[in-house]
Amino acid sequence: MEPLIELFNTPFLGKAAWIWGVFVAVVVTLLVLDLGVLHKNDREIEVKESLLLSAGYISIAVLFGVWVWWFLGAQSGTEYFTGFLIEKSLSMDNVFVIALIFSYFAIPRQYQHRVLFWGILGVIVLRAIMIGLGATLISQFSWILYVFGAFLVLTGIKMWLVADHMPDIAENPVLKFLRKRLKVTPGLHGNAFFVQQPDPATGKPVRWATPLFLALCMVEIIDLVFAVDSVPAIFAITSDPFIVYTSNIFAILGLRALYFALAAMIHRFTYLKYALALVLVFIGSKIFLVGFIGKTPPAISLGVTFALIAGGVLFSMWKTRGQAPVALTRP
DSSP states (O other), rough: HHHHHHHOOOETEEEHHHHHHHHHHHHHHHHHHHIIITTTSSSOHHHHHHHHHHHHHHHHHHHHHHHHHHHOHHHHHHHHHHHHHHHHHHHHHHHHHHHHHHHHOOOHHHHHHHHHHHHHHHHHHHHHHHHHHHHHHHHHHHHHHHHEEEEEEEHHHHHHHTTOOOOGGGGOOHHHHHHHHHHBOSSSTTOOOOEEOOOOTTOOEEEEEOHHHHHHHHHHHHHHHHHHHHHHHHHHHOOHHHHHHHHHHHHHHHHHHHHHHEEEEEEHHTTHHHHHHHHHHHHHHHHHHHHHHHOOHHHHHHHHHHHHHHHHHHHHHHHHHOOOOOOOOOO
């Protein structure tokens, strides 16, 4: 019994193994319920269901944050909620690009959840690698935080300048690379990522990728691109890998549920990107101000972040009132 207790209490990235185990158990339970109970069959998810699912995910994320606050202290709790809010907000920009991807590949709504579900599994692994690498760099080279800070300020400025820019999915270099390296069917084959079809040259059956698989690859790549912004942003709030990773994953899990509602009214958040740009500049600037005014208290970081994002959402809703949704058409 004692060896088992020692194993549970073994430190892993700054926290006891059992604390990580609690987080993993919650995430695995949510994923099993999602795929094995709520969405066993491919079907279109309505806006009402999307909002209800998202409310459930957010409630669980908040309860987990309350547990972090109670068990690890007020500072860890505040840092968790700040990280969750930042990642959730930055991910809303991700929704728009995912909607463009689905439109470009003409993915029906009943198959979109399948892409998002398998996409989230890839995100869990990719974020773990990125956060582990970031934590290692910070522990070995403390000055790397200043690199993160400068990157966030520059990214925020760039986001402000190109806020109205619409990415061209067809010109994405990763998509061009995949099309050259893979045999891709011209149309979908149900919910299959791969199918067996004859090779036009030899007549022998070979494996072909479907547009659904290309859409999955693009969703993963887009998340990786957005993680380059969001992961340094949360490391600028806290260097605790547990807080960084848990706040990231809970925000992303809820985003998948919220996607179907957000995609239907993404035009109402036109000015949110400007608010997100200010958030990145604020967080990046905090690192350079430590030597002059000291470390910004987590509560102030949370308050400023919330105020900027809430302001962006409210201003967007006011400016776009009465506007009809903008159709995302395939080029």
